[in-house]
Amino acid sequence: MSNEQELGITESKEYSPGDWYAEVVQKAELADYAPMGGFIVTRPRGYALWEGIQDHLDGWFKDTGSQNAYFPALIPESYLERESDIVEGFDPEVAWVTQGGHDELEERLAFRPTSESIITPFMSEWVRSHRDLPLRLNQWCSVIRWEATETKPFFRTKEFLWQEGHTAHETEEEAWDETMLRLDQYERLMEEVLAIPVMRGRKPAHDKFPGAHTTTSIEALMPDGKSVQSATSHYLGQGFAEAYDLVFTDADEEDRVAHTTSWGLSWRSLGALIMTHSDDQGFVCPPAIAPEQVVVVPIWQEDNREEVLDYAEDVAEDLESAGIRVELDDRDERNPGFKFNEWELKGVPVRFEIGPNEVEDEEVTVVHRPDGESVTEDRDDIAETTRDHFDAVFDKLYEAAEQNLEENVREAYEVPQILGTIGQHGGYVKTPWCGDEACETVVKDEIAAEIVMVPLDRDEEPIGEECAVCGDEAEETAYFAKSY
Structure with a gap:
C-alpha cells in the first residue's frame, strides 16, 4: 500500500461513525491506545488541542477571581467516607491503592475520581472569617474512574484530563451566581472557540452529582444523533461544607456554614470537537x-x-x-x-x-x-x-x-413516539415528565436513551399536562437522547 493510501480515512462518518472516529483520532495523530484497556496515550497534536482549551478557560477563570492550585492525586479512604453521597456515588468507579512498595498501607488510598473530599477539608482550614470569602480554587489534573468498558478516545476512558473548580461562599445566592458564571464560561468555550452550539439545562434529581443540590450542564448534539455532556457546574449547597466543617464567622460574629460549588470540563470536549466537525477526509479544527x-x-x-x-x-x-x-x-x-x-x-x-x-x-x-x-x-x-x-x-x-x-429537537407525547423518534432520527426528544426515575427507565430499557437534561428554570411549564410515560401530572419537560 502506498503512503498516499495509508494517509486516507477508509471508514465512513455517516455509515460507521464509531470506526470512523477511531480512525480519525489515530491517523490525525491525536491519540493512540494504551496497553491497558480503557486508557489512551495523548499525542502532541492531541495535547496541543487540550492546551488550547486550557489557554482560553484558564484566562477566563483567573479574570473572574479563581486561582490555580494542585492537590494530591491520592485521597485517604477516611476523607471520602466523610461525605456519604460521594462514597455511594463513586465507590463502584474508584481505583484503590493498597500497597506502597512491598508494604501494605494502613489505610486505602483512592485515586481521585473527583476532588471535593480532599479540597474541601483544606478550604475549611483556610477559611476563618467572611473576609476570607469567596474562596475560588481550580486545578488542572487527571482523574480515574473505573467505568469505561469500551475505550473511545477522549469520550470514554478510565483516566481523563479535566479541570475542576471548587469555591466557597457566604450565601446561597452568591454560590448560585458562581455556578451560573462557570456554566456561562463553558458555553462560551464551546460556542465561541470550538464552534459547537450547545443547550443548557440541569440534570434530573436522580442523575445529579453525588451530594449536590443542583447539577447544571451543557449538552452538545453530535452528527450521529447522540448527545455529549460537555461540562457541568454544581451548586453543592451546604452538605459538603457541613461534612468537612467549612465554617466561617460572619460580620455579626456568628458562625455560619459556607455554601460551596464545583465545576468541571474534561477532554470529552475534544471528543465533541472531533466528532462534530471532522469528515471523511480527516480531522477538521476551528x-x-x-x-x-x-x-x-x-x-x-x-x-x-x-x-x-x-x-x-x-x-x-x-x-x-x-x-x-x-x-x-x-x-x-x-x-x-x-x-x-x-x-x-x-x-x-x-x-x-x-x-x-x-x-x-x-x-x-x-x-x-x-x-x-x-x-x-x-x-x-x-x-x-x-x-x-x-x-x-x-x-x-x-x-x-x-x-x-435546530433540525434535531423534536417533541413527543407518548412512549411509542419517543422510541420511534429517537430510533429513526436520534437527536433530542422533548416530552412532558412526572419526575419519576421509573418513567425514564421505561425508555432507557427499550432504546438506551436517557434524560440528559431538564430546563434550568424550575418554574418553566412542561410542554404537556400529562407525563408521556405514566400519564400522571407532568412536572417538567424532559429531554431524552442517546449519549456518549
Missing part, C-alpha cells in the same frame, strides 16, 4: 485552537524553485510575526498533492498555495479546509486577510453544527 492555523505549500519546478520558496518563506514569516501559527511545508520528498491530503487529514483550517503565478502576481491562493473553497488574495496585509479567513472558516463550522441541532 482556527482558535488548531495547532497549525495555516499551512503554506510552495509549488515549484526546478527552474523557479528558489523564487517560489523565497516568496513562500516571506509569507510564512509575516504570518508568524503577526502571531499566527503557521507551518511552511517545503519538503522535497513529497509532492503537493500528498501535502494537501496530509494537512487536510490533520485538520489545518487554512492552506496557502504558492506557485510561480502567485509569485508573479504578488498573490496567495487561500483554501478553506471545511469545504475546499478557494480564493486568491493580495500579498499585502496578508496577516489581516488571514484572520478574516479564520472567521469565515469558523462561521462555516458553526452554521453546520447549528443546523444539525
Whole structure:
C-alpha cells in the first residue's frame, strides 16, 4: 500500500461513525491506545488541542477571581467516607491503592475520581472569617474512574484530563451566581472557540452529582444523533461544607456554614470537537485552537524553485510575526498533492498555495479546509486577510453544527413516539415528565436513551399536562437522547 493510501480515512462518518472516529483520532495523530484497556496515550497534536482549551478557560477563570492550585492525586479512604453521597456515588468507579512498595498501607488510598473530599477539608482550614470569602480554587489534573468498558478516545476512558473548580461562599445566592458564571464560561468555550452550539439545562434529581443540590450542564448534539455532556457546574449547597466543617464567622460574629460549588470540563470536549466537525477526509479544527492555523505549500519546478520558496518563506514569516501559527511545508520528498491530503487529514483550517503565478502576481491562493473553497488574495496585509479567513472558516463550522441541532429537537407525547423518534432520527426528544426515575427507565430499557437534561428554570411549564410515560401530572419537560 502506498503512503498516499495509508494517509486516507477508509471508514465512513455517516455509515460507521464509531470506526470512523477511531480512525480519525489515530491517523490525525491525536491519540493512540494504551496497553491497558480503557486508557489512551495523548499525542502532541492531541495535547496541543487540550492546551488550547486550557489557554482560553484558564484566562477566563483567573479574570473572574479563581486561582490555580494542585492537590494530591491520592485521597485517604477516611476523607471520602466523610461525605456519604460521594462514597455511594463513586465507590463502584474508584481505583484503590493498597500497597506502597512491598508494604501494605494502613489505610486505602483512592485515586481521585473527583476532588471535593480532599479540597474541601483544606478550604475549611483556610477559611476563618467572611473576609476570607469567596474562596475560588481550580486545578488542572487527571482523574480515574473505573467505568469505561469500551475505550473511545477522549469520550470514554478510565483516566481523563479535566479541570475542576471548587469555591466557597457566604450565601446561597452568591454560590448560585458562581455556578451560573462557570456554566456561562463553558458555553462560551464551546460556542465561541470550538464552534459547537450547545443547550443548557440541569440534570434530573436522580442523575445529579453525588451530594449536590443542583447539577447544571451543557449538552452538545453530535452528527450521529447522540448527545455529549460537555461540562457541568454544581451548586453543592451546604452538605459538603457541613461534612468537612467549612465554617466561617460572619460580620455579626456568628458562625455560619459556607455554601460551596464545583465545576468541571474534561477532554470529552475534544471528543465533541472531533466528532462534530471532522469528515471523511480527516480531522477538521476551528482556527482558535488548531495547532497549525495555516499551512503554506510552495509549488515549484526546478527552474523557479528558489523564487517560489523565497516568496513562500516571506509569507510564512509575516504570518508568524503577526502571531499566527503557521507551518511552511517545503519538503522535497513529497509532492503537493500528498501535502494537501496530509494537512487536510490533520485538520489545518487554512492552506496557502504558492506557485510561480502567485509569485508573479504578488498573490496567495487561500483554501478553506471545511469545504475546499478557494480564493486568491493580495500579498499585502496578508496577516489581516488571514484572520478574516479564520472567521469565515469558523462561521462555516458553526452554521453546520447549528443546523444539525435546530433540525434535531423534536417533541413527543407518548412512549411509542419517543422510541420511534429517537430510533429513526436520534437527536433530542422533548416530552412532558412526572419526575419519576421509573418513567425514564421505561425508555432507557427499550432504546438506551436517557434524560440528559431538564430546563434550568424550575418554574418553566412542561410542554404537556400529562407525563408521556405514566400519564400522571407532568412536572417538567424532559429531554431524552442517546449519549456518549
